[in-house]
Amino acid sequence: MKAQVKIEQRPRPGPGPGGGFGVPAEKPRDLLGAARRVLTELRTDRTWVLIAVLLGTVGTFLTVIGPKMLGNATNVIFDGLVGRMLDPSMSREETIEALRAAGEDSQADMLAGMPQVVPGQGVDFDRLAAVLAVVLAVYAGAFLFTWLQGRLITTVVQQVVYRLRERVETKLAHLPLRYFDRQARGEVLSRVTNDIDNIAQSLQQTLSQLITSVLTVVGVVTMMVWISWQLALVALVTIPLSAIVVGQIAKRSQPEFVEQWKRTGTVNAHVEEMYTGHDLVHVFGHQQAAQATFREENDKLFRASFRAQFITGTIQPVMGWVANLGYVVIAVLGGLRVASGTMSLGDVQAFVQYSRQFSQPITQIASLMNLMQSGAASAERVFDLLDEEEESGDPPEPAVLGTVAGRVAFEDVDFSYRPDQPLIEGLTFVAEPGETIAIVGPTGAGKTTLVNLIMRFYEVQSGRITIDGVDTRELSRGDLRSHIGMVLQDTWLFNGSIEDNIRYGSHRPVTDAEMLAAAEATGVDPFVRTLAEGYQTALDEEGTAGVAVSAGEKQLLTIARAFIADPAILILDEATSSVDTRTEVLVQHAMNALRRGRTSFVIAHRLSTIRDADVILVMEDGAIVEQGSHDELLAAGGAYARLYRSQFAAAAAEVD
Template identity: 65%
Template sequence: MSQQTSHRPPPGPPTGGHGPRAAAGVPTAKPLDFGGSLRRFAGVMRPERVRVAVLLACGTVSVVLTVLGPKILGDATDVIFTGVVGRLLGSTMPPGTTTAEAVAALRAAGDENQADMIAAMSGVVPGEGIDVERLAQILATVVAVYVGAFVFGWWQSRLMTVAVQNTVRWLRDDVEAKLHRIPLSYVDRQAKGDILSRVTNDIDNVAQTTTQTLAQLVTALLTVVGVLSMMFWISWVLALVALVTVPLSILLTMAIAKRSQPQFIEQWAATGRLNAHVEEMFTGHALVKVYGRQADAAATFARENEAVHDATRRSQFISGTIQPTMGFLANLNYVLVAVIGGLRVASGQLSIGDVQAFIQYSRQFTQPLSQIASMMNLLQSGVASAERVFTLLDAPEQDPDPVPARDPERVRGRVEFDDVSFSYTPDEELIEHLDLVAEPGQTIAIVGPTGAGKTTLVNLLMRFYEIDGGRILLDGVDTRAMTRDGLRSRVGMVLQDAWLFGGTIAENIRYGVRDGREVSEEEFLAAARATSVDPFVRTLPDGYDTVLDDGGASLSAGEKQLLTIARAFLADPDILVLDEATSSVDTRTEVLVQEAMNALRSGRTSFVIAHRLSTIREADLIVVMEHGRIVEQGDHDGLLAADGAYARLYASQFAAPMTEDPAGSGA
């Protein structure tokens, strides 16, 4: 059988808060909705339905062959037993005695039970032993049946692995795409470690659980149906006896599963909280040590670790009681079948081969039930993880880009905030009716105390957040009428926190270059020299091919910031946003960077957020913000002369009062 390839349909457009699968009719699961989440995951596997159908067919054939095995072995037992009985009768009966004569002789001797048993047996001939040729044929058939069952079972497992891994890969793709569509506000409200746990641990748990349980569940269910059919075929009386324990098994399993499911939910939620704490402590490891908070961090870790331990212990203990419970019921079933089956053999109503086959079937019947019960803890754990992934996929998304989108006919760099209002929470206004115009080529410096709304203003320009009222215009076009990618492709941004990824220094600098744009080596080196990156990179053994690990931990804070500035230089944007871009460089480097920025800002509109007022003296317009409002604007000299908010900020940095020691320096 050749491996079939299924092609996933192309994803549709974003669908708001219903996740990428809503268009396919997959229902949105509610929290703790076991059945809904299970059905939803089945919907996720729809692109693999052809492969799933084939593996179901392989599983069915494998189960049918496996179920036939005990019955055929029962025939072999009958051949051996009839041969043994025939040899024994031949030793006590005259030669040439027929089976009917032997039965009559036994009845005449008062041995009714033995007579009934022999009468019910076919093929018993007094004096003849075991039919070796017939026995060899039966055993060969058994071997062929079990080999066939193995081959089809192997194909089922192989196809199941491929189907599950493809599905999980697509699920990861969906989560990755979702992370790019959720607004920044959602990320700000979530612990990053918990999001990472959903993307990694939970999806891995879904994959492991599905691989381990799905094929076994299918096989177990088919085995139950097949074995039950064979049991009724052999003896409906024994079949009813075997079924006595089934309702009790189902009720006990459902009761235990109902109690353990909330514990699995808590287990993975606690795991997410633990990951969030570890991620925070690892990211801020240096500060934890500086402020001596190792004991507090260890105590929090111990508390969260204990919560994971307790939830895991409770979930595993509760679900673990299923297996011994099912084992007890299986043994009870075995005893009933053995006793009643033996009585029916003695009365001649069944052959000993049929009873042997039936005992095997009773074991096969309870075994898949036990498997299903023992897999419930894995299944519940996987569904709990799937629910957490689906919760992420159902998170509200940012508004889709307009179709068709508008772009400025010619980007000159005029930015206008027209009656803009915004708040992070509905009951607390931050920016109210703000108006600001940045003419092409101007440098706009935004200053003010912490929490005044400076960075928020830039985030609104970049559409990291959507405004509540008013408009933001780029060369006369509302930024909401543009695609986010189209808007951000025109903006170069340098943040206060330098972000570097694992890769070479050259790759980090080229990161800001848009796809399709060719950058020559001369342009690259010019950007590096303009931002004072080239001198310190030349001192490294591998130069620009130096590989950065762990966010560039081997570099100083100033060197990392210079790399991010070089990245913005090389991107050659129409608009620049510098959010405390020089806060991490030393005074000498700051002078060099300022000179390079002055050259870069030539002909470009620039927004500079700065706490160091010395860096924005030459700005064309200085905007002073307090509590989300513009309280002053003008140039450096004019604002100092006005003796207002800007003058107070300036004085707090550069006009510290001088005090004299009235007792003299020698006192």
């Protein structure tokens, strides 16, 4: 007997991956922190951001001086209208004295504040045309610089999101298997797609408008103070009132946005799960239950989204009401100052425009709060993913296996998915090169865990696993897994041709002859030749794209994929459990060809498929309780014999 086994008593283990794990408690929400992290992503493009700010500054400056110039045009028209009503035989100063002598002090004060008025002269259209031409040029320049700023910001944002997607993709490739065990696939996909798209949309809209709005506020305030500091004070009183309003509304909407994106992930997870399992949903008549669950989760998403959008949607009308209060006060006070001659009509017109321009960017900033909060909530979910603990790194100078004989040894290995629930303790056995080791036992005994440890999907807590005497932890994962082929119960095929799916198993370029040899050796070639397009037949992740490919034929494709990899060590995990008896014979022949000359670990519930194994290991509760050949274990009358008899007894009962 080549396999040595050390058996120890151990407590009953807890569940494996996914069995009993809960999603970890949510971290405290820090949306400002998430927003800061998003902005740090702009550091790579800070030069372009600075150029965009400069373009925005120039564009905003031109936009801000526009009303003042339009006010000058109004003054030209008003001066002409007033001048035509005055006696041309008197100068402006004489007219002012005459008005005061007649007791018309208000009209005299107003005329005194209009130095360009010439009695008897109408509107100076040449001067008006010159002013309007300058205004037109200013607004054209403002449009050009603002457009350039928007284009540059769009480029920067898309570059940031591009890099963020790359980081997420790289992160997913380095996350340990336990992360995916406890996360619903739809939830992960929602973070990778919906949340990143929402970050892009929020960053695109807020960054450009935020820069323009802030610069506009600064420029408008400067112009208002220059025209009339008294009216400017009236306009500035609305700022603290606006800040209080926005702060209170944002405080109430922030948790609703967190809930909105959380519910989005839940709905996506449910839809993805029901879609991938739609056959079973129909078979077991759970359509109504699935629809009821969807309606419930969709309703929760609707309520969370409605509350978030409704609360933040009140910002703009409330801000508009505050702005209108300031507008009314400014209009009244401005009219009085024109009448008193302390301001020109054009300046009042410009100031009214500035008051509108002043409230508009503040309102925009306030209305951007919903986008900023929504984007920050999505950013937090993406950064939570990026902050997940990765697999332990490869050693700085990893060992290299080279040519692998295939001797696999477990030396006093301890492992558990949860610290408080031991699973494997003190496990020791050796698989010699070329042997076929069958691993059997009831569900939850630790069979799949054993091969996960060989692949280093999980790390052992103590002890070690060696290949040809080299500890697997001294190897890089890439080198280790390049020598191991794996065929699972669930057949994974991707979008592409049958040929592409077979070639996927190799780490090197594969010739057509090698691909065909693998297909012939594993029984793929006969059924492929019955297809109209042969090896160029297109498949999708479900294994079929308009062609009839059975479950057994899909399994044969995955075996051919492993065959072409030419691994020294082979793992077959329930590879025949989902096929019928006739197809099982074909798959068994293919697996026999695949196992030839390789150290193979075969996990099987159908004991009839592993009779010819060199050594059968019987596992219960994470321990090897028996070992030997098929005949030896049957003769021993132990755990294996009980499993074997129970299968055939069940088969007999079905026939009866």
